[in-house]
Amino acid sequence: MSAFYRSRLAGLVVSAFVVAMMLVVSTAVHAKTKLTMYYPVAVGGPLTKIVDGMVADFMAKNPDIEVDAIYAGNYNDARIKALAALKSGQPAQLSVMFSIDLYELIEQDAIVAFDDIIQTDEERAWLKSFYPTLMENGVTGGKTWGIPFQRSTIVMYYNKDAFKAAGLDPEKAPATWDELIETGKKLTKGDGSQWGLMIPSTGYPYWMFGALTMQNDQVLMNSDGNETNFGAPATVEALQFWKDLGGKHKVMPQGTIEWGTLRQNFLEGKTAIMWHSTGNLTAVKKKASFDFGVAMLPANKRRGTPTGGGNFYIFKQTSPEERTAAMKLVKFMTSPEQSAKWSMQTGYMGISQAAYDTQELMEYVKGFPYAAVARDQLQFATAELATYQTGRIRKALDDAIQAALTGAKSPEDALGEAQSTADRLLKSYR
Amino acid sequence: MTGTRLTSRDFADYLEIVAAWVLAILWISPLLYAIWAAFHSSHHAINFELLSPLTLDNFREAMSQAPFLRYGLNTFILVSMLLTAQLIVCTLAAYAFARFDFRGSEIAFALVLVQLMITPEILIVENYGTLAKLGFVDTITGIGLPYMASAFGIFLLRQTFKSTPKELEEAARLEGCGLFGILFRVYIPLARPTYLAYGLVSISHHWNNFLWPLVITNSVETRPLTVGLGVFGAPESGVDWSIISAATLLSVAPLLIAFLLFQRQFVQSFMYAGIK
Amino acid sequence: MSRANMRHVYGWLLLMPAAILLVAFTHYPTIATIIDSFFSKGNPVRPSRFIGLDNYRLMTDDPIFWKVLANNMWFAIGTIPTSIALAIAMALMVNKALPGRSLVRMAYFTPTILPMIAVANIWLFFYTPDIGLIDQVAGLFGFSGHNWLGDPDTVLPAIIIMTIWKEAGFFMIFYLAALQQIPPELAEAARLEGASRWYYFRRVLFPLLMPTTLFVLINAVLNSFKLVDHLFVLTKGGPDNASNLLLYYIFESAFSYFDTTYAATLTVVLLGLLAFMALAQFFVLDRRVHYR
Numbered sequence: 001m002s003a004f005y006r007s008r009l010a011g012l013v014v015s016a017f018v019v020a021m022m023l024v025v026s027t028a029v030h031a032k033t034k035l036t037m038y039y040p041v042a043v044g045g046p047l048t049k050i051v052d053g054m055v056a057d058f059m060a061k062n063p064d065i066e067v068d069a070i071y072a073g074n075y076n077d078a079r080i081k082a083l084a085a086l087k088s089g090q091p092a093q094l095s096v097m098f099s100i101d102l103y104e105l106i107e108q109d110a111i112v113a114f115d116d117i118i119q120t121d122e123e124r125a126w127l128k129s130f131y132p133t134l135m136e137n138g139v140t141g142g143k144t145w146g147i148p149f150q151r152s153t154i155v156m157y158y159n160k161d162a163f164k165a166a167g168l169d170p171e172k173a174p175a176t177w178d179e180l181i182e183t184g185k186k187l188t189k190g191d192g193s194q195w196g197l198m199i200p201s202t203g204y205p206y207w208m209f210g211a212l213t214m215q216n217d218q219v220l221m222n223s224d225g226n227e228t229n230f231g232a233p234a235t236v237e238a239l240q241f242w243k244d245l246g247g248k249h250k251v252m253p254q255g256t257i258e259w260g261t262l263r264q265n266f267l268e269g270k271t272a273i274m275w276h277s278t279g280n281l282t283a284v285k286k287k288a289s290f291d292f293g294v295a296m297l298p299a300n301k302r303r304g305t306p307t308g309g310g311n312f313y314i315f316k317q318t319s320p321e322e323r324t325a326a327m328k329l330v331k332f333m334t335s336p337e338q339s340a341k342w343s344m345q346t347g348y349m350g351i352s353q354a355a356y357d358t359q360e361l362m363e364y365v366k367g368f369p370y371a372a373v374a375r376d377q378l379q380f381a382t383a384e385l386a387t388y389q390t391g392r393i394r395k396a397l398d399d400a401i402q403a404a405l406t407g408a409k410s411p412e413d414a415l416g417e418a419q420s421t422a423d424r425l426l427k428s429y430r
Numbered sequence: 431m432t433g434t435r436l437t438s439r440d441f442a443d444y445l446e447i448v449a450a451w452v453l454a455i456l457w458i459s460p461l462l463y464a465i466w467a468a469f470h471s472s473h474h475a476i477n478f479e480l481l482s483p484l485t486l487d488n489f490r491e492a493m494s495q496a497p498f499l500r501y502g503l504n505t506f507i508l509v510s511m512l513l514t515a516q517l518i519v520c521t522l523a524a525y526a527f528a529r530f531d532f533r534g535s536e537i538a539f540a541l542v543l544v545q546l547m548i549t550p551e552i553l554i555v556e557n558y559g560t561l562a563k564l565g566f567v568d569t570i571t572g573i574g575l576p577y578m579a580s581a582f583g584i585f586l587l588r589q590t591f592k593s594t595p596k597e598l599e600e601a602a603r604l605e606g607c608g609l610f611g612i613l614f615r616v617y618i619p620l621a622r623p624t625y626l627a628y629g630l631v632s633i634s635h636h637w638n639n640f641l642w643p644l645v646i647t648n649s650v651e652t653r654p655l656t657v658g659l660g661v662f663g664a665p666e667s668g669v670d671w672s673i674i675s676a677a678t679l680l681s682v683a684p685l686l687i688a689f690l691l692f693q694r695q696f697v698q699s700f701m702y703a704g705i706k
Numbered sequence: 707m708s709r710a711n712m713r714h715v716y717g718w719l720l721l722m723p724a725a726i727l728l729v730a731f732t733h734y735p736t737i738a739t740i741i742d743s744f745f746s747k748g749n750p751v752r753p754s755r756f757i758g759l760d761n762y763r764l765m766t767d768d769p770i771f772w773k774v775l776a777n778n779m780w781f782a783i784g785t786i787p788t789s790i791a792l793a794i795a796m797a798l799m800v801n802k803a804l805p806g807r808s809l810v811r812m813a814y815f816t817p818t819i820l821p822m823i824a825v826a827n828i829w830l831f832f833y834t835p836d837i838g839l840i841d842q843v844a845g846l847f848g849f850s851g852h853n854w855l856g857d858p859d860t861v862l863p864a865i866i867i868m869t870i871w872k873e874a875g876f877f878m879i880f881y882l883a884a885l886q887q888i889p890p891e892l893a894e895a896a897r898l899e900g901a902s903r904w905y906y907f908r909r910v911l912f913p914l915l916m917p918t919t920l921f922v923l924i925n926a927v928l929n930s931f932k933l934v935d936h937l938f939v940l941t942k943g944g945p946d947n948a949s950n951l952l953l954y955y956i957f958e959s960a961f962s963y964f965d966t967t968y969a970a971t972l973t974v975v976l977l978g979l980l981a982f983m984a985l986a987q988f989f990v991l992d993r994r995v996h997y998r
Contacts, residue, residue: 038648073661090565201856256944257835261830267473391962406856530714531717584724697815701880
C-alpha cells in the first residue's frame with residue numbers, strides 16, 4: 001500500500017516486462033531497434049516540424065533504427081511525461097529535457113552517464129567537442145549526463161525603428177544598466193502605447209533573474225546543486241533593479257509580464273526592447289515588420305546571462321542495443337551539420353565551434369550577424385539554476401520574484417523566504 | 431390606474447427583451463471573436479481591423495504544426511468507447527438496484543453515490559498509480575477506465591427503471607422473457623429519453639475533459655483534442671493568437687456543430703438529467 | 707436455492723462490473739490516499755517510510771497551502787452567487803415569449819459546451835496587456851493598459867469572470883427546467899392581485915426554485931474545486947500563487963515535484979472538504995428546502 005511497496009511492485013512488473021521484451025528482441029534477429037524520445041518546445045515557430053525532419057533524416061540514414069519522437073509540451077511536461085513513461089513500464093530510451101533537470105533525474109536514478117556508454121577515443125573526443133559553458137549544466141560529480149542540443153542564452157531584441165523615432169542610434173544597444181534605464185525612458189511613451197523594455201516574468205522568471213544576478217556578479221547556486229544564494233545582497237540588489245524598472249523608472253509595465261505573449265508584444269511595437277530566449281530569433285526575423293536588432297544583455301558589474309534550454313539524456317532502463325542506437329541518434333542530432341541547420345531554422349545556438357565553422361552557418365552569420373550574438377555571449381554565461389529538488393526550489397524563487405515584482409513583498413523579504421525554503425529542502429543533500 | 435400599470439408593465443417587458451438580447455450578444459461575443467480571429471492574420475486580429483482580408487492560413491498552420499485530425503480521432507474513439515462501456519455497466523447496475531431487492535443494496539447504493547462527490551479528477555495521483563500497475567498508462571482505455579462506472583448514470587437509470595410500471599414486467603414474464611429479456615424488451619426501450627439525455631451529457635463532458643487525460647496520456651496516438659490543444663497552445667510556445675484561435679476552433683468544432691444542429695435535444699437532455 | 711435467494715445473487719452479479727470499477731477507481735484510491743499521507747516521499751535511493759503526521763505538519767507550515775485554500779474559497783464566493791443570479795435571470799428571460807428566444811437561449815448555453823481549455827485560450831487574449839482585446843477597447847476610451855493576469859489583485863477576479871461566463875448558461879438550464887414545472891396560473895394570479903414583479907419573484911418564484919438552487923449550489927461548489935484546467939493555459943497558478951487552486955497544487959506536487967505523499971496529504975484535505983459538503987447537504991440544507 002505504501003509508496004515503497006508500490007514502487008517495489010512496479011519495479012518487479014517492469015523488470016519482468018523488460019526481460020520479456022529482451023527475449024522478444026533477441027529472438028527477432030533482424031528486428032529494428034526502436035527508440036522513443038520525448039522533446040519539449042518552449043518558444044514559438046514550427047519547431048516540432050524541424051525536429052521531426054531531423055529525425056526523419058536520421059532514419060533514412062540508419063534504416064535499422066526506428067525513432068518515435070514525441071512532442072510533449074514545455075520543459076516541465078517533457079520531464080513529467082518521460083519520467084511517467086519510465087515508471088509506467090513503457091519507457092523512452094532517450095529524451096531532450098531541461099538542462100536543469102539533471103539532479104532530479106539523477107535522484108530518480110533515471111539516466112545513465114555518457115562516460116559509461118562511450119567506448120572509443122573518437123567518442124571521448126566527441127564528448128569534448130561542445131562549448132564548455134554549455135556543458136556546465138550537464139556535468140556533475142565528474143561525469144557527463146547531458147549533451148547540449150537546443151541551447152540558448154537570453155538576448156536583447158530591440159526595435160531599430162523605435163530607436164530612430166526616439167532619436168537614438170539604432171546601431172547602439174544599451175550596454176549597461178544605466179544606459180538601459182536612460183534608453184528605456186526615451187523609448188517609453190506616456191500614453192502607454194509603447195514601453196521601453198519588457199523582461200518576461202512568467203514561465204521562466206528564475207531564468208531571466210539568473211541574467212540579472214550574473215550581471216551583478218552573483219551566481220544563484222553552487223555546482224553541487226545543494227546551496228543557493230537567494231538571500232545574498234547582490235541577489236537582492238538585482239531583484240530591486242528589476243522591480244525598479246517598472247516601479248521607479250517606469251520604463252516597463254508593473255506586475256508580471258507574460259513569457260508567451262511577449263514576442264507578440266514586441267512584434268506589435270508595444271515594447272521597444274525585449275529580453276527573450278535566442279530560440280525566438282528566427283520567428284522574430286520572419287514576422288517583424290520593422291527593422292530590429294539583437295544585442296548582448298547589458299552589464300552592471302559585468303555582462304552575464306544563464307545558458308538555457310534542453311539537453312539529450314539517455315535513460316538507464318535501456319538494452320545495450322538501444323544505447324548504441326540512442327548514441328547514434330544523439331551524435332547525429334548534435335553533429336556540426338545538424339546543429340548548424342537547427343540553429344539557422346530556430347535561432348537556438350550552434351552547440352560547438354565546429355557548427356559555426358560549417359559553410360552554411362558561416363554564410364548565414366555573414367548575412368545575418370545577429371545569429372551569432374548568443375554564441376558570442378557565451379563567454380559571459382553561467383549555468384542555469386539547477387539544484388536538487390529543482391521543481392520546488394525553482395518555484396520558491398519564481399514566487400519570490402513575482403511577489404516582489406507585483407509589490408506583495410519587498411525583494412529582501414521575498415528572497416529571504418525563498419532562501420529559507422531552499423535551505424530546508426536542501427539540508428539533507430549537504 | 432390599471433391602464434398606467436399596464437403600460438409600465440409593457441415598458442418593463444420591452445426592457446427585459448432588450449436586456450435579454452444585450453446579455454445574449456455579450457455572451458456569444460467571445461466565441462464570435464475567436465471565430466473572427468481564426469480567419470484573419472494575427473496582426474489584423476490584434477489590431478482589431480474588422481474588415482481585413484479573410485484567410486485560411488491559420489487553419490493550415492495549426493494543422494501542419496500539430497496532428498489535430500489524430501487528436502480528433504482519439505477523442506472520438508475515447509468518447510464512443512467510454513459511452514458504450516458506461517451504458518452497459520450503468521444499465522446492469524441500475525437494473526440491479528431498481529428491481530432486485532438484494533441484501534446490502536442500500537449500502538451499495540450509498541457507496542455508489544460517493545462517486546457523485548469524489549469524482550475521478552480528485553484522485554488523479556492514486557489512479558495514475560493504479561493504471562500504471564495495470565499497464566494502461568498512455569492508452570485510450572486508460573483515459574476512460576475511471577469513468578466507466580458512472581454514479582450519475584446509475585442514479586439516473588435507476589430512477590427511470592423504478593418508474594416503469596411493474597405490470598409491463600409481469601406481462602413480459604408471462605410471455606416467457608428471462609431476466610435479460612425483460613431488461614431488453616421492457617426497461618431499456620422505455621428509458622430511451624434517459625439514455626439520450628445521459629449520452630449527450632456524457633459525450634459533452636468527456637469531449638471537454640482535460641486534467642485526467644493530460645495526466646494519463648504521453649503521446650500523439652492517445653492524446654485527446656483538449657490535451658492536444660493544451661500542449662499546442664501553452665503560452666510558453668510563444669502565442670500566435672490567430673493560429674491558437676484556429677486550433678481552438680478545430681478542437682471545439684465537432685461538438686459545437688453537433689450542438690447547433692441538435693440544440694433542442696442538447697438543452698432538453700441537460701434539463702432532463704438535471705430534474706432527475 | 708430458492709428464487710427469493712437467487713435475487714441476492716442476481717443483484718450482486720449485475721452490480722459486479724460497476725462495483726469492481728468503483729472500488730478500483732473511487733474507494734480504493736480514497737483509502738490509499740489517506741494511508742499514503744502518513745508516508746514520506748520516496749525515491750529509488752531513499753525508500754518511503756512511515757512518518758506519522760509529518761506531512762500534515764509540513765502542510766500547515768506551508769504558506770502556499772493556506773494561500774490556495776483561501777483562493778479556492780474566494781473563487782467559490784466569486785463565481786457561485788453571481789453565476790446563480792445570472793442563471794436565474796437568464797432562465798426567467800428565456801422562459802418568456804421573447805423574439806428570437808431560441809437564439810438567445812443558444813447564446814447563453816453555448817459557452818457550456820466548450821472545453822475549459824479552449825475557453826482559457828480565448829480569454830487569454832482578452833486579458834493580455836496592451837495587445838489584448840480588453841486593453842484595446844479600454845484604450846479607445848483613453849484608459850491605459852492593465853496587466854490583468856499579471857497583477858495579484860486582478861488575476862483571480864479575471865479568472866472568476868471567465869468562469870461565470872462559462873457556467874451561468876449551464877445552471878440556467880436547470881432553472882429553465884424548474885420554471886417549466888411551475889403552472890402559469892400562479893403568475894396570472896399574482897398579476898391580478900397586483901403584486902409587483904419583484905414581489906412575485908421574491909415571495910413566490912424564488913422559494914419554488916429553492917430545490918433547484920440547492921442542486922445548482924452543490925454542483926457549483928463541486929465544480930469550484932474540480933475546475934483547474936484554465937490555470938494550465940492562463941497563469942500556471944501565478945503570479946506568486948495568486949491564482950493557484952488546491953487541485954492544481956496537488957497536480958504540481960505530484961507530477962512536477964514527484965512528491966506523491968504530500969500530494970496525498972493535500973488530497974485528504976480536499977476529500978475532507980467534499981465530505982463536509984455532503985454532510986452539510988444531507989443534514990442542514992435538505993430540511994430547509996422542503997418546507998413547502
